[in-house]
Amino acid sequence: MINKLAIIGIGLIGGSLARALRRAGHVQEIVGFGRNLNNLKLAVEMGVVDRAEVNLVAAIEDADMIVVAVPVGAMTEIFSQLAGRITRETIVTDVGSVKTSVVTMAREALGATEFSRFVPGHPIAGTEQSGVAASREDLFQNHQIILSPEPDTDPGAVETVRAMWEASGASVRMIDAQQHDIVLAASSHLPHVLAYALVDMLVRRDDHREIFDLAAGGFRDFTRIASSDPTMWRDICVANREPLLKLLQNFSDDLGEVMAAIEAGNGEWLMNTFERARHARETYVKPAPSDSPDSVE
Amino acid sequence: MINKLAIIGIGLIGGSLARALRRAGHVQEIVGFGRNLNNLKLAVEMGVVDRAEVNLVAAIEDADMIVVAVPVGAMTEIFSQLAGRITRETIVTDVGSVKTSVVTMAREALGATEFSRFVPGHPIAGTEQSGVAASREDLFQNHQIILSPEPDTDPGAVETVRAMWEASGASVRMIDAQQHDIVLAASSHLPHVLAYALVDMLVRRDDHREIFDLAAGGFRDFTRIASSDPTMWRDICVANREPLLKLLQNFSDDLGEVMAAIEAGNGEWLMNTFERARHARETYVKPAPSDSPDSVE
Known part of the structure; x- marks a missing residue:
């Protein structure tokens, strides 16, 4: 059970995860961070998130789970902003379609203890559409999620992320990043x-x-x-x-x-x-x- | 209205055309010619054809419409067997996915008068499946059929073939073979x-x-x-x-x-x-x- 979930990037994947976890009763509060104000507004109107934030620090405050769901090219900047803000009560995961470069970005931006709380992930699901308008609560149903923990990733963090994806209806597999x-x-x-x-x-x-x-x-x-x-x-x-x-x-x-x-x-x-x-x-x-x-x- | 339709090759396309024309009441009798006995038997059992023939000459006897629905590589042989047997009461068309080489084959195999009764055609429809088992009476519904008449193709033959395809639910376009x-x-x-x-x-x-x-x-x-x-x-x-x-x-x-x-x-x-x-x-x-x-x- 997640108390406060912060989704960084409320698009097809971030929005669908929010909806799936809400349906499963696996989350108390969902805050969405994004740059596209129309999309954020729609996410609130659709009830996908409880609250929208354009300030990343405000979005992640007190979050016990942070899901980074922006395009891979925008992740370095997000990790830089998360650096120094990942506590022992926070787990971070991502949904990027590539894993080694995301792992490298996270490792460079975060401290060692922070990095151990980051669980690289990739849901093998999606459609050709994008934006929160295309999100659906059953997007991950019967789909596979790949987690690619590093040797220094905290096993407890991995299990929490696994539980989150299983609550969304997906099955989870471990495959190394390369x-x-x-x-x-x-x-x-x-x-x-x-x-x-x-x-x-x-x-x-x-x-x-x-x-x-x-x-x-x-x-x-x-x-x-x-x-x-x-x-x-x-x-x-x-x-x-x-x-x-x-x-x-x-x-x-x-x-x-x-x-x-x-x-x-x-x-x-x-x-x-x-x-x-x-x-x-x-x-x-x-x-x-x-x-x-x-x-x- | 076709009195006797001979379909040479009762696969996905030949079978679907037979079923569509039957449903439309556009044909009296349908005879199927093929080499695969199991497939022929199935075509009769499914009611796709009234009668099955493994002898091409018997299959086309008294047919007013002959549809050649075999793979393009098998067409030369079919045209050779049709040569000398296309009367002024018979129209021939094909469903091959290429047109210039089929036109060349037909022109080489048939006499000039016979060739004028041949209307090159190609239904832009199909599925990845094959055989009469995959046929469906609505396969051509809302699909396009290309006819590629040559300068010496009989206009009346073209109109009869057009009417046949329109009865199957398709729309017909003229595009030259090349x-x-x-x-x-x-x-x-x-x-x-x-x-x-x-x-x-x-x-x-x-x-x-x-x-x-x-x-x-x-x-x-x-x-x-x-x-x-x-x-x-x-x-x-x-x-x-x-x-x-x-x-x-x-x-x-x-x-x-x-x-x-x-x-x-x-x-x-x-x-x-x-x-x-x-x-x-x-x-x-x-x-x-x-x-x-x-x-x-």
Whole structure:
């Protein structure tokens, strides 16, 4: 049970966590901090937070749980402001889609004791929408949350953060930060970059109206993630540079092989590749849970 | 009104067309031709066709409408068998996802008068599933059908094919074969190749179980089309080689630029690109019609 929860950044994820914890009766008071006044106002009107603050120090006062839910690129500044203000009664966690760079930011900004109260986290849930208006109390239902505690992270803090996410309906897994970043670069960051790159390439063509007009459901689903928040994804690309670049290079090399096969009319190679991909997808990719929203990150 | 409809290939598209026309009362008798006996048997059991034939000549006897709904790679053989059997009472159309190569095949196999009764077509509808079991009577509802008549195609034949598709619930557009192939390479063929290539790349990694296990809805939707029929897509890649290769090269070049921007930490470039893509998608890509199945091609 959380007495006072401070959510730094009341967007899709921060707002949905607030709503899920409220529904679960897992929190007494929720204060939201943000910069976008319209969004903050909406968060109060929707009852997502009890109170909104544009002053970070006021927002976190007496909070026993602080959830940092801003884009990764804005986290350094937040950690700097939290430094010196994390007491033994406060636990801090984040929801960033990359973990090693967030851990580095937190380690540099916070004192050692403060850092031990910081539990790096990443909910594998979201939609292509953003802002508190898109938040939903069931966003984490049946979704996975990754926690990436460091060797010097306080085990009690980890358990408290785990309990919070479980109260939101999610299941929690421990994966170290480096492995997280490699796996998520493959399952999430690379597909987002490919979707953005494809749509951007097409819209720059003279015949883009006709292309989009003749696009059907396959294209719509393939490019859904290209409607995601550009700030968030710019930050992820910059923060997870190494794993993402490596995968982009692999993918680019593979595309070269596909092109060679098409050029050569090598139907057998194409057939084997497509068949292997289809089999993999049908074997490993879980179908959409009917009781859960489509999720992106 | 069609007296006898012969559908060559009772899969997702052929089966769905049969069901849609039956529901609309637009056809008297439907005969299905196919090679897969289990699928043919199912088509009869489901009531999709009145009769199944494994002999093409028997299937098309007295048919006033023949719909060729086999993968593009199997069409040459079908056209060869139709040659000499298309009377002035018969109209032939196809549902292939590429048009110039199908037109070439038909022109080479058929006599000039026969060719004038062939109306090249492509329904922009489908799902990642295949076979008559996946067919549905509302597959074409609110979807577009492209017809690509040649200068020597009989206008009356075009109108009869148009009427057939409109009876199935679709709307019909005329686009010439070459333009069709360029536009569809962009809106459909390229995304399919990218989805197959991505899933294939990932499944060959040692950590593929963890990658797929941590994939969320974004990945699921992005890769849905990688569950499509490999034979169909191999044929499309081979048949639409030139436009597809050109787009793959463009995309590969663009990926190089994305990689350079990530390497350089050029957040502004990434932000502009992602923002442009998001704006394009939200402006031009139609949301999923709630009364219509997800469609792929």
